[in-house]
Amino acid sequence: MLKAEGVAYHYPGGADVLSEVSFSASAGEVLALVGRNGAGKSTLLRLLNGLRKPTRGSIVVDGMNTTDTPVHLISRVIGTVFQAPEQQIFNATVHDEVMFGPRNLPISAEERDRRVHEALARTKLAEFAKHHPLDLDQARRRFVALASVLATGPSALLLDEPQRGLDARSRSLLETIIRQEQQAGRCIIIVCHDMEFVARLATRVIALSEGRLSADMAPLQFFTNPALTAAASVEAPDIVRLSQALLLPPSLTPAAFAEAWLADRQETSTQV
Numbered sequence: 001m002l003k004a005e006g007v008a009y010h011y012p013g014g015a016d017v018l019s020e021v022s023f024s025a026s027a028g029e030v031l032a033l034v035g036r037n038g039a040g041k042s043t044l045l046r047l048l049n050g051l052r053k054p055t056r057g058s059i060v061v062d063g064m065n066t067t068d069t070p071v072h073l074i075s076r077v078i079g080t081v082f083q084a085p086e087q088q089i090f091n092a093t094v095h096d097e098v099m100f101g102p103r104n105l106p107i108s109a110e111e112r113d114r115r116v117h118e119a120l121a122r123t124k125l126a127e128f129a130k131h132h133p134l135d136l137d138q139a140r141r142r143f144v145a146l147a148s149v150l151a152t153g154p155s156a157l158l159l160d161e162p163q164r165g166l167d168a169r170s171r172s173l174l175e176t177i178i179r180q181e182q183q184a185g186r187c188i189i190i191v192c193h194d195m196e197f198v199a200r201l202a203t204r205v206i207a208l209s210e211g212r213l214s215a216d217m218a219p220l221q222f223f224t225n226p227a228l229t230a231a232a233s234v235e236a237p238d239i240v241r242l243s244q245a246l247l248l249p250p251s252l253t254p255a256a257f258a259e260a261w262l263a264d265r266q267e268t269s270t271q272v
Contacts, residue, residue: 001027001156001187002048006057009040009047016055017043018211027155027185030178032198032219035208036233041191042083044208045158048189050074062155076105079149083160083191085141086134094120094136094144095129101152119151122177138165146177156187163197175201199223199237199252207232224250 007021018040025031033041046052047059050066059066062077079101082088091097098119102112120126123143128136133144142162149157159178163171178201181188192198198205198219205222207215209231215222222228223236224244235241239257243250248264251257 001025001062002189003060004044004048004057005059007044007047007054007059008056009043009052010055016211018047018208021057021208021211021213023206023213023216025156025187025189027187028182030182030188030190030201030203032202032205033189033191033208034193034195034198034205034232034234035214039208039232040211041208042160045080045160045189045191049078049080049158075154076152077155078158079152079154079156080158081142081145081149081160081162083164085145088145088148089133089141092132093130094125094133094147097133097144098125098147098151101148105152115151115153119147122150122180123147124173139167139170142166143170143173146174150177150181154186156189157181158189160191161193162190163192163194171197193234195223195234195237196239199239207234209233220250220252223252 003024005022007018008016009018010016021044033044035041043052047054047066048061050069050071053067061074064074066074089097091100095116098116099112102115120129123146125140125143125147128140133141136144142165146162162174166174178188190202202219205215205217205219206213207222207228214231215228223240229236237252239252239254240250243257243260246261248260251260
C-alpha cells in the first residue's frame with residue numbers, strides 16, 4: 001500500500017528534519033509513529049499524503065510516487081486527520097463538511113448520501129448534522145474531521161494524535177472505529193504520544209530519533225527494549241512495566257495481563 005525509501009526532508013534553509021527513513025505499510029496494518037516532540041513525525045505524515053515532497057528518496061502510495069502525483073489524486077487513497085481538526089474544517093454545517101469529500105468523487109448521489117449517513121452514524125454525529133462544526137466541543141470536532149475522511153473511503157488513514165482531548169467514552173469510540181477500519185483492510189498510521197493507546201491498537205511501532213528510523217517492530221518487542229524506548233524518548237506502557245515487575249510475561253492489554261497472572265497463580269498453587 002505504501003513504501004518510503006531513503007526519505008529525507010529539510011525545510012528551506014534548514015538542516016534535515018528526516019534522514020534516510022525507509023519502511024513499508026500494508027493493508028490491515030496499524031502503524032504507530034512514536035518519538036519525542038520535534039522528531040519529525042508530523043512532517044513524515046505530510047510527506048506520506050503528498051502535502052510535502054521529499055528532499056531525497058521516494059514515497060510510493062498505491063503505486064503513485066508522491067513527488068510527481070497531484071495531491072488531489074493522492075487524497076483519494078489517503079485520508080488525513082490533523083492534530084488540530086480546525087485546520088481542515090471549513091464548511092458551515094457538519095453535514096456539508098462530511099459531504100465535501102464524496103461530492104468531489106466520481107460516485108452517484110445515492111452513494112454520496114449513503115457514505116455521509118454512515119460516517120455520521122459511526123462517529124455519533126447524526127444529531128449534530130445541522131450544527132456548525134466549530135460550535136461543537138473539541139472531541140466532536142475531531143470526530144467531524146474523522147467522519148469527513150471516512151466518507152471518502154480511503155485505502156489508508158493518517159491520524160495525528162487522534163486521541164488527544166478525548167474522554168474515556170470518546171476514546172473507546174475512536175478505538176472501535178480504528179479496529180473496524182483495520183478489519184476492512186485499511187492501512188492506518190497513527191502519530192501518538194500515548195503509549196497505552198499504542199499498546200492497545202498498533203501492530204507495528206515505527207520510532208523516530210533525531211530524524212532517523214530507530215525501530216520498526218512489533219509493539220511488545222519495542223516496549224520491552226529499554227534502549228529503544230529511551231532512544232525514542234518514550235516510556236513503556238504501565239501494563240508492560242507491571243508485568244515485568246511481577247515477573248510475568250510482558251502484556252500489552254489488561255486482558256492479556258489477567259490471563260498471564262491467572263496462569264501464574266494456577267501454576268503456583270499446583271506447585272504448593
